Amino acid sequence: MDKLDALEDVIATRFDSIVREEAAVLLRPGMTFELTQLKRQLEQSIVRLAEVLAHSNLTVADVEKDVETEWRAGKLSGRLDVLLYAEDGRKIVLDLKWGRKAYKGRLEQGLATQLAVYVAALRGATAGVLPHAAFFSLSRGEILATREVQFSGVAATAGPAIQETLARLERTVERIEAILMAGRVPVTGVKGALPLLRMLGVDEAEDSAYLRRTPGDACEDCSYGSLCGRSWETLP
Numbered sequence: 299m300d301k302l303d304a305l306e307d308v309i310a311t312r313f314d315s316i317v318r319e320e321a322a323v324l325l326r327p328g329m330t331f332e333l334t335q336l337k338r339q340l341e342q343s344i345v346r347l348a349e350v351l352a353h354s355n356l357t358v359a360d361v362e363k364d365v366e367t368e369w370r371a372g373k374l375s376g377r378l379d380v381l382l383y384a385e386d387g388r389k390i391v392l393d394l395k396w397g398r399k400a401y402k403g404r405l406e407q408g409l410a411t412q413l414a415v416y417v418a419a420l421r422g423a424t425a426g427v428l429p430h431a432a433f434f435s436l437s438r439g440e441i442l443a444t445r446e447v448q449f450s451g452v453a454a455t456a457g458p459a460i461q462e463t464l465a466r467l468e469r470t471v472e473r474i475e476a477i478l479m480a481g482r483v484p485v486t487g488v489k490g491a492l493p494l495l496r497m498l499g500v501d502e503a504e505d506s507a508y509l510r511r512t513p514g515d516a517c518e519d520c521s522y523g524s525l526c527g528r529s530w531e532t533l534p
């Protein structure tokens with residue numbers, strides 16, 4: 299049995315036990331198509347990932363690894379889905395996502411702040427070689443990474459380097475901290491609000507050095523709409 303056959307056997311066994319433990323709804327009558335489809339998708343994705351890692355000489359160092367580090371006046375903590383080691387000692391985080399389009403868009407627009415935070419969390423512990431981070435789309439079996447690290451057979455996604463996204467994030471956070479310390483809370487998601495960077499006093503010519511969110515983007519994950527007025531400004 300070669301390594302790929304062995305991997306497929308492991309995937310099949312693990313998949314069956316995970317479905318029993320975490321997704322038993324897929325075992326109900328009438329769900330055979332969904333179950334088969336999901337199993338095939340995951341098998342293909344994991345085999346593809348294993349091939350890319352092997353051809354790129356990358357080793358899996360850890361999975362679901364908790365990290366915590368000092369950042370500015372506080373702490374960053376989180377859990378890395380997959381931590382890889384490259385031959386030159388570089389650490390690379392793979393963040394597993396189901397979809398693809400939204401994460402590719404974040405990389406292209408320099409808004410992959412989650413990956414930037416992972417890089418910040420690892421950089422203190424990495425002597426000499428800067429860490430890197432990328433997405434892996436489980437539904438497509440595709441690594442989404444900017445150009446700093448070459449994965450074998452994977453075309454780089456356009457967009458600024460993750461290190462650059464981190465630098466923009468840190469500049470933006472510094473401005474936000476300053477405005478909050480002055481007792482002002484920028485509200486960008488209501489009608490007629492100025493873009494965040496204008497509120498922070500950034501000159502338009504310097505926008506590219508900061509994170510450029512579209513007004514209202516942040517509101518998707520925010521539950522304070524009733525506090526800022528966004529939730530009730532559309533009421534008759």
Ligand code: SF4
Nearest residue numbers: 486487517520523526
């Ligand atoms: S909904 Fe949240 S993120 Fe959006 S403007 Fe209001 S407070 Fe800010």
